Amino acid sequence: MVRKTLFWIHLAAGLLAALPLAAMALTGILLSFExxxxxxxxxxxxxxxxxVRLPLDSxxxxxxxxxxxxxxxxxxxxxxGSPVELRLGREDVLRADPVTGDLLGRxxxxxxxxxxVEILHRWLGSKEIGGKITGVSVLLCLVLSTTGLxxxxxxxxxxxRGVVWPRRGLRGQARDWQWHNAVGALVLPGLVxxxxxxxxxxxxxxxxxxxxxxxxxxxxxxxPSKSEGAAKPVKDRPGPDASSxxxxxxxxxxxxxxxxxxxxxxxxxxxxxxTKPGSGASGVFRTSFEPVPSGGIAxxxxxxxxxxxxxxxxxxxxxxxxxxxxxxxGELFGVAGQIFFALxxxxxxxxxxxxxxxxxxxxxRSRSS
Numbered sequence: 001m002v003r004k005t006l007f008w009i010h011l012a013a014g015l016l017a018a019l020p021l022a023a024m025a026l027t028g029i030l031l032s033f034e035x036x037x038x039x040x041x042x043x044x045x046x047x048x049x050x051x052v053r054l055p056l057d058s059x060x061x062x063x064x065x066x067x068x069x070x071x072x073x074x075x076x077x078x079x080x081g082s083p084v085e086l087r088l089g090r091e092d093v094l095r096a097d098p099v100t101g102d103l104l105g106r107x108x109x110x111x112x113x114x115x116x117v118e119i120l121h122r123w124l125g126s127k128e129i130g131g132k133i134t135g136v137s138v139l140l141c142l143v144l145s146t147t148g149l150x151x152x153x154x155x156x157x158x159x160x161r162g163v164v165w166p167r168r169g170l171r172g173q174a175r176d177w178q179w180h181n182a183v184g185a186l187v188l189p190g191l192v193x194x195x196x197x198x199x200x201x202x203x204x205x206x207x208x209x210x211x212x213x214x215x216x217x218x219x220x221x222x223x224p225s226k227s228e229g230a231a232k233p234v235k236d237r238p239g240p241d242a243s244s245x246x247x248x249x250x251x252x253x254x255x256x257x258x259x260x261x262x263x264x265x266x267x268x269x270x271x272x273x274x275t276k277p278g279s280g281a282s283g284v285f286r287t288s289f290e291p292v293p294s295g296g297i298a299x300x301x302x303x304x305x306x307x308x309x310x311x312x313x314x315x316x317x318x319x320x321x322x323x324x325x326x327x328x329x330g331e332l333f334g335v336a337g338q339i340f341f342a343l344x345x346x347x348x349x350x351x352x353x354x355x356x357x358x359x360x361x362x363x364x365r366s367r368s369s
Contacts, residue, residue: 003151010147011362013140014355020124020137025348027121028194032330032342034114044095044105047081051099056251056271059084062101063094074251075270077289122201135202142195145188152181173361180354183347190344197328200321207321214317249273250304258283258298261306266295278302286312291326 054062061068064086073087076098083095083104095104124130154160164185170178199206254271262269262285270284280302285295296311312319323332330337 006147006150010144010151011355011359013143013147014352015359017137017140017144018352018356020133021141022349022352023124024121024134024137025345025352027117028345029342029349030117031114031121032338032345035331036335038108038111038114041110042105042108045097045102047083047097047104048099048102053098054101056084056255057249059096059098059101060086060249060251063096063103064088069249071249071273072275073270073272074255075268077268078266131202135199138195138198138202141191142199145192145195148184149188152185173358176354176357176361180351180358183350183354187344187347187351190341191348194328194341194344197324200324201328210321211317214320253304254281254283254300257300257304257306258285261298261309263287263295263311274302280304280307291331292323 056074060071060074063084064071067088070088071086071094072089074084075087076082076084084098086094086096088094092107094106096102097104119125122131122134124133152163154163163181165182167178200210201207251271255269258269258271258281262283265287266285267289268286272282272284274280280300281304282300283298285298288294294312296309298309299307301307312322326332328341330339330341333340
């Protein structure tokens, strides 16, 4: 009775989440090697490594031209020959030569395409509606993993080999059933990791549980309750525009102040302009090229003087939370991790296909009988 109940729960969850899971698996495969593909396809000119670097203000003015006032952040690394990146809001990134100030390139069609694929992967194109669909589908995937583990678990190690290693020569329902079980058993560990990390990224309550389990308070501000009279959003009031917050952008002065308080062994820095009235610039330092928390954040006062320093990873749970995305993408383990989770995503497509086909055959038999 228990097994039959779990089977129908497994079948119902699979049918409900089939299309979203297939979409997330397909887009996940496309995103698996995004950074390597983008780097390999760049055709922009190389950086002039000979000569004295220009002041950041000159680099911004020469590279961005009339759009210099729209630059919201400037970043660079210590790697020889690396360009200076100028971010224009959320839409575009310019890459400039730090020695000549020449514009080397900007966000390509390929990069914009990957950004669109990521939006589809996370929210199916709509954060308000699609985000809830993908969030629920991730939870259903966890149900599928749990019930599937119980349903296919063999009674002996000898039987385990027959489940994990698909047999040849099978056709029709026997083939689909064999592949569904074999692929499910092989990708189950990776699928559980993708599901758990995806749940934390999709749901605030899951992130809160992560912090609570580690005995730490979630950094996300709590929304006021209805009894406290939550303020209604003002729709007709525009958000702060970068150019209206600060007319003067002293990139070199900010950089000099921030670098004077930089951590030892820093590898990259991102200097950001003030984001709201009354605030100062800030700098995000990293002390590692790996996708792990490192360095910290330095903030400046409104007059440009140093204000505070917050090291990264001071809270163990905050450090754990920052590892969720690189673990989800596999980048935490380098190319090997990316390959592994790409194969898990491919296996998920096989599971969706065989699961839907098996369900269709079952319902067809029920109708004919």
